[in-house]
Amino acid sequence: MADNHHKIIIIGSGPAGFTAALYNARANLKPVIFEGMQPGGQLTITTEVENYPGFEHGIQGPALMDIMRKQAHRFGAESIYKEITEVDFSHRPFVLKTYDDVYTADAVIVATGASAKLLGLESEKKYMGYGVSACATCDGFFFKNQKVLVVGGGDTAMEEATYLTNHAYEVTIIHRREGFRSSSIMLNRAQKNPKIKFLLNKTIKEVLGVEQNGIKRMTGVLLEDTRDHSTEELKSDGLFIGIGHQPNTAIFKGQLDMDEVGYLKVKPGSTYTNIEGVFAAGDVSDSKYRQAVTAAGSGCMASIDAERWLEAQE
Numbered sequence: 001m002a003d004n005h006h007k008i009i010i011i012g013s014g015p016a017g018f019t020a021a022l023y024n025a026r027a028n029l030k031p032v033i034f035e036g037m038q039p040g041g042q043l044t045i046t047t048e049v050e051n052y053p054g055f056e057h058g059i060q061g062p063a064l065m066d067i068m069r070k071q072a073h074r075f076g077a078e079s080i081y082k083e084i085t086e087v088d089f090s091h092r093p094f095v096l097k098t099y100d101d102v103y104t105a106d107a108v109i110v111a112t113g114a115s116a117k118l119l120g121l122e123s124e125k126k127y128m129g130y131g132v133s134a135c136a137t138c139d140g141f142f143f144k145n146q147k148v149l150v151v152g153g154g155d156t157a158m159e160e161a162t163y164l165t166n167h168a169y170e171v172t173i174i175h176r177r178e179g180f181r182s183s184s185i186m187l188n189r190a191q192k193n194p195k196i197k198f199l200l201n202k203t204i205k206e207v208l209g210v211e212q213n214g215i216k217r218m219t220g221v222l223l224e225d226t227r228d229h230s231t232e233e234l235k236s237d238g239l240f241i242g243i244g245h246q247p248n249t250a251i252f253k254g255q256l257d258m259d260e261v262g263y264l265k266v267k268p269g270s271t272y273t274n275i276e277g278v279f280a281a282g283d284v285s286d287s288k289y290r291q292a293v294t295a296a297g298s299g300c301m302a303s304i305d306a307e308r309w310l311e312a313q314e
Contacts, residue, residue: 004103006032008306009096011084012111012248014041015292016282018068019299020109020306025075027307032105033072034098036083040065041113042283043292050141052292064292089255089275106313107277107306110256110264111299112248114283114290118241119151123207127239131218132207134241136160137291140167146237149174149221151204157242158186164240165195172197172236174204176226199234201226207239247284256280263287271302277313279306 008024010017013035024031038044043061050058059067069079088095093104116134118124124132133139136150140163148168150161153175164171173190178200180187190196206222220235247262257265257274264280266272271279281302282295 004101005093006030006103006105007310008032008107008109009034009094009103009105010109010111011096012036012041012113012282012284013039013069013079014043014065014111014113014282015068015296016113016284016299016302017041017109017111018065018072019296020111020281020303021072021077022068022075023300023303024109024307025072025077027303028076029307029310031072031077032103033077033079034084034096035079035081036112039079039081040069042115048142049138049292051138085251087251087255089278092277094277107310108279109271109299109302109306110249110252110273110278110280110284111282111295111302112284113295114245114247114263114287116241116245117243119204119243121204121207123209124239124241127207127209127216127218130216131209131237132239132241135290136163136240136242139238139240140164143168143238145169147235148172148238148240149234149236150240150242151175152242152244153177153179154181154242154244155183155186156244158182158190160240160242161190161196162186162193165193168238169195170197171195172199172234174199174202174221174223176203177201199223204239205231208233245283245287245290247287249284259287261287271298271305277306277309279309 007029008031010033021031021033082098086097096103144167147170149172151174161171202223204221205224208220209218249262264285279302281298
């Protein structure tokens with residue numbers, strides 16, 4: 001058990017987790033990163049990243065995460081490729097369990113991120129990054145003067161569609177019914193935009209595409225009418241999934257304060273959760289911006305908060 005005790009454990013391995021690890025490692029705290037089910041986080045399913053500062057010509061998402069990982073390791077951070085399945089923050093040191101081991105820590109940074117809710121289609125997975133996206137601000141630029149679709153009926157869909165009109169020449173919102181969950185201000189903005197069309201009472205049954213010489217790209221979708229179940233094909237250059245995000249916080253329920261969706265609550269202007277010694281960084285506590293650069297920034301904040309908190313304990 002003594003071998004499994006660490007001064008600081010970071011749960012999650014996206015930009016927030018790796019940035020926290022980098023700062024904590026340089027402070028000689030020997031942080032341990034539990035990389036979880038998706039080492040590198042959401043950026044590993046993003047092909048081209050063009051809006052992360054420092055990469056003039058863009059960089060592939062997985063490559064960016066690998067650089068961040070190596071940079072943190074260079075200063076002494078350690079990665080464990082396991083998933084934390086249970087935590088006990090009721091006493092110190094904190095107890096964290098994987099499927100086969102128990103670890104303890106004096107301080108914990110939660111950087112488990114959020115997952116875009118998806119439609120659950122095999123074809124959606126196949127063309128993710130090749131026409132299908134869950135982030136308009138990340139990928140909208142690649143659809144200049146093209147025709148794209150947005151699926152969803154809430155604020156996320158309206159926001160994504162409105163943003164995409166900066167790039168695409170036509171944006172069609174596909175929604176399974178006629179009523180919308182979105183706020184009236186977001187809906188009105190979308191309805192007034194001449195580039196946005198609405199296709200209601202429709203669901204996406206399949207993402208269509210082609211593969212030539214090892215290169216694949218989406219070409220459209222197969223739609224089903226929710227009233228008479230008739231189907232039709234709709235040509236499109238891109239599909240944005242706008243049905244919201246789900247923060248990866250299930251294991252913290254009942255211990256860390258969260259909002260009704262599940263995003264962790266932090267004290268204003270800090271990364272402190274309701275439990276002393278537990279900090280939150282990145283998309284797990286950010287329902288608003290959800291960008292790699294803001295996640296990295298809050299990872300830096302969490303590492304400094306944790307380091308100062310540990311010093312105060314000693």
